[in-house]
Amino acid sequence: MAETITIQEIRKTYGPVVALDRINLDVGAGEFVSILGPSGSGKTTLLMILAGFVQPDHGSIRFTGREVITMPPYKRDIGLVFQNYALFPHMTVASNVGFPLRYRKADKSETRRKVAGALDLVRLNGYESRRIDELSGGQKQRVALARALVFNPRILLMDEPLSALDKKLREQMQIEIRELQRRLGMTTIYVTHDQREALTMSDRIAVMNNGAIQQIGTPAQIYEEPGNLFVASFLGDSQLLRVDMVGDSTARMGDTTIRLRKAPGAGAGEGFLVLRPEKFEIVRDVPKSSELNVISGQVKDVVYQGENVLVLVALPTGETVSIRRATNEGSRRHLPVAGEHISLGIHPADTIVVKGAA
Numbered sequence: 001m002a003e004t005i006t007i008q009e010i011r012k013t014y015g016p017v018v019a020l021d022r023i024n025l026d027v028g029a030g031e032f033v034s035i036l037g038p039s040g041s042g043k044t045t046l047l048m049i050l051a052g053f054v055q056p057d058h059g060s061i062r063f064t065g066r067e068v069i070t071m072p073p074y075k076r077d078i079g080l081v082f083q084n085y086a087l088f089p090h091m092t093v094a095s096n097v098g099f100p101l102r103y104r105k106a107d108k109s110e111t112r113r114k115v116a117g118a119l120d121l122v123r124l125n126g127y128e129s130r131r132i133d134e135l136s137g138g139q140k141q142r143v144a145l146a147r148a149l150v151f152n153p154r155i156l157l158m159d160e161p162l163s164a165l166d167k168k169l170r171e172q173m174q175i176e177i178r179e180l181q182r183r184l185g186m187t188t189i190y191v192t193h194d195q196r197e198a199l200t201m202s203d204r205i206a207v208m209n210n211g212a213i214q215q216i217g218t219p220a221q222i223y224e225e226p227g228n229l230f231v232a233s234f235l236g237d238s239q240l241l242r243v244d245m246v247g248d249s250t251a252r253m254g255d256t257t258i259r260l261r262k263a264p265g266a267g268a269g270e271g272f273l274v275l276r277p278e279k280f281e282i283v284r285d286v287p288k289s290s291e292l293n294v295i296s297g298q299v300k301d302v303v304y305q306g307e308n309v310l311v312l313v314a315l316p317t318g319e320t321v322s323i324r325r326a327t328n329e330g331s332r333r334h335l336p337v338a339g340e341h342i343s344l345g346i347h348p349a350d351t352i353v354v355k356g357a358a
């Protein structure tokens, strides 16, 4: 059975550095939760505390109700995968994958059977007698994953396991790990600084910055309803425009009134309109009845990027926003050119407003 993980009020300091400050997080049985944040935000420290390699100053960690804070790492029954593989390079695949079983006093035939089973999961059957230094990066990371899974752990912790791989392999492994985790059902905490990876893989994401959790939610909640300025700017290609909030569903940007998706309790005051390049339309004729917000601007540049074209538009406020268009025939035919005056349409449902001053 999978375990639940309850993290309460975890704090960790290194001298004057507060690596973690009041971390609270509940992870459900079988859930896949990513810890997403920039370098230095405390992700690895939190994972090492969960694994038992780092002792917090304060706080509690429970696995299905049992306090584990004083429990040594080997008793926690956790599968761990690191960024740098942490394999024994001169040993074979089989002896690396079988390593955790030695602690667990498995006999030879049981070890052989379990190692074969774990290699099967990561699609490396037949690689038992290969040496680690004869493998590619992707194969090494599969061995590391097999070693973490070989004793059938109830919790899997991974710290940036794919960051050494190239983009194509990384994206393929994201889908594979996700699929494997769903199939085996162990509770998983996955550390990454890569927003796309977190969005792709997770049931929920905890966004971290400066040792504190900024927001916890599903990928769509984190992306579409960021709770503060940090989350809004960390996810997506966010463009922040200063606005004055007039009410729950209206803001002013210079002379323009912007109708907003309802933000209950937003109230009046300074805020930022968070715009993402995929949320705009270039509008030619706006029907009078349309709810669409229309902002005028002048095209500064049109940048070809392969799958997309970015249209950079200068607004009357002096700010520049970018709009992303797919490079299919339909949208190519209507692409504006540099110097052209155009109208940008943003549906109220696609607006995000975050309160606060810069």
Ligand code: ADP
Binding pocket: 014, 017, 018, 019, 037, 038, 039, 040, 041, 042, 043, 044, 045, 046
């Ligand atoms: P992340 O994994 O998000 O990059 P870390 O958890 O590694 O962040 O680090 C969080 C903060 O704690 C950083 O400021 C880092 O310098 C500090 N830190 C981490 N480990 C140690 C340590 N052993 N000694 C001193 N400072 C540390």
Ligand code: MG
Binding pocket: 043, 044, 045
């Ligand atoms: Mg780290």
